[in-house]
Amino acid sequence: MTDPENARLQVAVIIGSIRNGRFGPVVADWVISHIAQREDMAVDRVDLLETPLPVHMPAFGEVPSDEVREKVGALSSRLAAADAFVIVTPEYNHSYPASLKNAIDWHNEQWHAKPVGFVSYGGVSGGLRAVEHLRVVLAEVHAVTVRNTVSFANYGQLFDAEGKTTDPASDVAAKAMLDQLAWWGQALRDAKKTRPYTV
Numbered sequence: 001m002t003d004p005e006n007a008r009l010q011v012a013v014i015i016g017s018i019r020n021g022r023f024g025p026v027v028a029d030w031v032i033s034h035i036a037q038r039e040d041m042a043v044d045r046v047d048l049l050e051t052p053l054p055v056h057m058p059a060f061g062e063v064p065s066d067e068v069r070e071k072v073g074a075l076s077s078r079l080a081a082a083d084a085f086v087i088v089t090p091e092y093n094h095s096y097p098a099s100l101k102n103a104i105d106w107h108n109e110q111w112h113a114k115p116v117g118f119v120s121y122g123g124v125s126g127g128l129r130a131v132e133h134l135r136v137v138l139a140e141v142h143a144v145t146v147r148n149t150v151s152f153a154n155y156g157q158l159f160d161a162e163g164k165t166t167d168p169a170s171d172v173a174a175k176a177m178l179d180q181l182a183w184w185g186q187a188l189r190d191a192k193k194t195r196p197y198t199v
C-alpha cells in the first residue's frame with residue numbers, strides 16, 4: 001500500500017503554446033521523459049490546446065454559464081490536483097503566450113503555495129524573457145518559482161527527429177530544475193498538511 005507521506009509528487013506539465021504548427025509538445029515530451037525516470041514524481045501532461053478557455057471573463061460575483069464552468073473546470077480540476085508545475089513556454093514578443101496568461105488568470109487558489117519550474121525555448125534569448133515575466137505574475141497567485149530554468153536558445157538546432165536533445169547539458173539542467181521542484185513540492189505539501197495555506 002502507498003504511504004501517503006511518501007506518495008509521488010503530482011507534477012502538471014503545462015504546454016503554454018496553442019499555435020498551429022507549435023514546437024511546444026516536443027519540448028514538453030522531452031521534460032516529461034525526464035520526470036518519467038524519477039521515482040518521486042508522477043506526471044499529468046496538460047495541453048492548453050485540449051482544454052480551451054474563454055477569454056471573456058464574468059463580472060466579479062457573476063456566476064458563469066454552465067458552458068463556461070464546464071470548460072474552465074476541465075482545466076481547474078487538473079491544476080488543483082497538482083502538487084507542482086512545470087511550465088513549458090516559448091517567447092512571444094519578449095514575453096509568454098496569451099494562452100498561458102489566460103490559464104493563469106482564470107485560476108487562483110489552484111496555484112497557491114505550489115512550486116513552478118520552467119522549460120523555455122525561443123531565439124537567441126531561449127525564452128528567458130518569457131520566464132522572467134512569468135515569475136512576477138505567478139508570485140501574485142501565491143506560487144513559488146524555482147531558481148533553475150531549462151532554456152533552449154535557437155531550439156531548432158537542439159532537438160533531433162525523435163525529440164531528444166543533442167546537448168547533454170540540457171539533461172543536466174533538467175535534473176537540477178526537477179530536483180529543486182521536488183524539494184519545494186515535498187516541503188510545501190508536508191507544510192500544508194499541518195498548516196493550511198490561508199494567508
Ligand SMILES: Cc1cc2nc3c(=O)[nH]c(=O)nc-3n(C[C@H](O)[C@H](O)[C@H](O)COP(=O)(O)O)c2cc1C
Nearest residue numbers: 017019022023024090091092093094122123124125
Ligand atoms: C507571435 C510570436 C512572437 C514571437 N516573438 C519572439 C520573441 O520575442 N523572441 C523569440 O526568441 N522568439 C519569438 N518568436 C519565435 C518563437 O520563439 C518560435 O516561433 C517558437 O517556435 C514559438 O513556440 P511554439 O512553436 O511552441 O508556438 C515569436 C513567435 C511568435 C508566433
